[in-house]
Amino acid sequence: MINFMRKKWNNTSIQNKMMITFLIPIIVILVMNVFMYININVMINRIDAIYSNNIKLNELAGYLTNIQNSTKEYLENKGSVALNNYYIATQDYRDCMDVIDSNPDNTSFSMMEKNILNQSERYLEVIDDTIQAKRGRNVEKYREYFDDANVLYIDLQNCLTALNNEQFKRNNANYSQLLTSLRSMEIITVSILILVGIINVSMLFFITRGMTQPLKNLSEAALQVADGKFDVTIDTDIDGDEIGVVAGAFDKMVGSIQEYIEELKDSMLRESELKEHELVMESRMKEVQLRSLQAQINPHFLFNTLNAGAQLAMMEEADKTTEFIENMADFFRYNIKKINLDASIAEEIEMVDKYIYILNVRFTGEIxxxxxxxxxxxxxxxxxxxxxxxxxxxxxxxxxxxxxxxxxxxxxxxxxxxxxxxxxxxxxxxxxxxxxxxxxxxxxxxxxxxxxxxxxxxxxxxxxxxxxxxxxxxxxxxxxxxxxxxxxxxxxxxx
Amino acid sequence: MNSEKVSEKKNKEKKNKEKKTTYAGQSFSFIMAAVVLMFVLLVATVVIFTLMMRLSNSIDAINDIDYNQHYVFIADDRDQALWKAVYESAKEEAVTQDIYLEDLSDTLGVNYSTEDLLRIAVNSSVDGIIYGGASSDGVVELINRAVDEGIGVTILQKDMDYSARQCFVGANNYELGRIYGSQIVAATGSSVLPVTEVELLIDGDISEGALNILIMGIEEYVQEHDTRSGREINITTTRIYSGDAFSVDELIRGMFLERSELPEVIICLNSMYTKSVYQAVVDYNKVGETAIIGYYADEATLDAIVKKILFSTISIDTHEMGVLAIGALDEFHEHGYTSSFVSVDIDVYDYDNATKALSDMEVAGDD
Incomplete structure (x- = not known):
């Protein structure tokens, strides 16, 4: 499997290699970032939500004070503005209660919130009775109701403060822990991103080295070839990619040039050897010729003289002498004529016969x-x-x-x-x-x-x-x- | 000549092939390693973040038990150690049943009286009230109102049987009296005095009926068990009303200063009185002049017994009291009724067993 992948990778084009090298880290970093972003966002939202309850409770306390003050104001002067403020404050308070009441869980704080809501209902009931009694001009009753409401108001404020404090205490602890977690997450995030960055840079270094090294080797080899050194070894990673193809082609080209040069050298050597042979042969021939000329200063004169001798012998009817002189003349003529030429074996044998004849005449048939x-x-x-x-x-x-x-x-x-x-x-x-x-x-x-x-x-x-x-x-x-x-x-x- | 060339060419090709493998191998191996490493990092990131998110969720979850009932615990601070122990055991028990037991005085942080706290609890329409405070008309009225509104009310230690409370969890006064009687007999066994003077330091709000039963228990026991002929027992009661936080101690110290002679036996029906009395005995150098029988067995009290400052102490089982209080409210919520009286065990610690109890307590504290 790995070998198959390795083979595939080696045969992948540079463009695809670069794409893969860039895409993998980008995807990894993207996925990491998205994951970390979501988690950190959740964490931040949670931190934000921590104090939202405190804010709500503070709002509730504020509306409660508004109700109490507007009621007191109404009781004091029975003004419509105060009554209107009372209604607005009551509505705000009820809205805020609804928000708190919407909390579906039953945690300890929810239980305490429930206490507050129940007390609030009782308070609103009493305060409403107070307003109604005031409207009905029932002085004794509205005073009594307002006293009760006042007690409930103080209790409520205390309960709200207590709950607020408790929540704040716990929220602070949670906030610290969440903040610590958030910081840890940040450190981990940065560390991981740095690590991925290092890996990415290393990856790029290796991949670019894998690409530039063969090119470097190729250029070095090309420079050597340019300097006339054809016996170069191309130290290149000959993958199946474009550089591999170029390197391979260059290698083949250098090989072909080398072979061609070798052949050329051989043929030149052969040619020079041939020429040398020819020169040697020529010099030998000339030597033979020279010796021949030295031996026979003037062959034409000699042949003419020998012909004259043969004619004289013929006139004197000395047949043997005639034959001897003719053979000798033929021998020397052959010698002179053929010295630069080739001859047939028959001619050579004929010449040998004449030579033997001459020798036998010289040595009276001893041979x-x-x-x-x-x-x-x-x-x-x-x-x-x-x-x-x-x-x-x-x-x-x-x-x-x-x-x-x-x-x-x-x-x-x-x-x-x-x-x-x-x-x-x-x-x-x-x-x-x-x-x-x-x-x-x-x-x-x-x-x-x-x-x-x-x-x-x-x-x-x-x-x-x-x-x-x-x-x-x-x-x-x-x-x-x-x-x-x-x-x-x-x-x-x-x- | 030709064969040499061929072999040279082959060598060159071989060399190139080797280098090819080296470069290509390096590049591929590293990229594979890098990809694997990045994948591992990705997985590690997911795992680490998931774990951290779970951890942060668990931060919230620690206090976020989903309760199904809300009870309120109200007690006065005169028996801090005792009530603290009762509250702890009750809370432990409550948690096992998904009940949120709130100590209102602790939550509110304002110096409310037990009656105020009771009012807040009733106005809050909680599911149940465990009350261990002083009794008064206002308290009884609030208890009655709570019961009217369907809130379960359990009274601890001092019963208010004249209220509409559903249940009382505490010691039987007659039984308690007999135990105190036994301690009086033990403390005055060698006395030659014709009359045994006993002073009872009791809460100001204790009902006459409860007090009479207690005294009856003491007297009966002493008469039954004091073998010396002609001996009488004279029990004096001192009601202590807790007007402010320091009045109890001042009152007790005043008692020691004003009187030329201390009673032979002082019985404290409250842990705070116990502490004030033995501290006064030490401060005024009256150790041994009076036999002090205390209430509740905390470390300081047991230590005082070991040092023979106190003669003995009587303690109710606080753990049992807390558990039974929760049980009574549960029973009320489940069935609409519960036992009106639930008795808790009473323990006596004297010189013979105080040391062991003290070491047991220390071991438990270390654990």
């Missing part, structure tokens, strides 16, 4: 070269000049100084979505630490010299990495010393 080619992958594009450096490497470091027949084997095949270009030899083999250095690009060979075309394994690896976007482009295996080595280039099938 036993075998090929095992998967025809399906011949059209796959690869960076140019990647196979020849491997063959060159096998020749120079694998089989050159061995005592047994050197063999180099080229195998091209498909494996697990890759095209593998495997160059293996039965040469001296490579130690594992050197393999690691070669693969990490830290190996520097002292033997690299004029016999190389200038493109080292490092260059091949880097270009392959740039081309494929993968680190694992070359694997080297060697079973140990004099047990040969195998270099395998891995090209993803669908680049």
């Amino acid at each position: 036993n070269f075998e090929k095992d080619i998967d025809e399906e992958v011949l059209s796959v594009r690869v960076p140019s000049m990647i196979l020849q450096p491997l063959i060159e490497n096998s020749v120079n470091y694998g089989i050159r100084d061995i005592d047994w027949e050197g063999k180099i084997r080229l195998r091209v095949y498909q494996s697990e979505g890759e095209v593998c270009l495997e160059v293996s030899d039965n040469g001296v083999g490579i130690e594992q630490d050197i393999i690691d250095k070669i693969l990490s690009g830290t190996y520097e060979n002292e033997k690299t010299g004029s016999s190389s075309n200038g493109i080292g394994l490092g260059n091949v690896i880097e270009r392959l990495q740039i081309f494929t976007g993968s680190d694992k482009v070359l694997s080297i295996e060697s079973e140990g010393k004099n047990k040969g080595s195998t270099f395998t280039i891995h090209i993803p099938m669908y680049l």
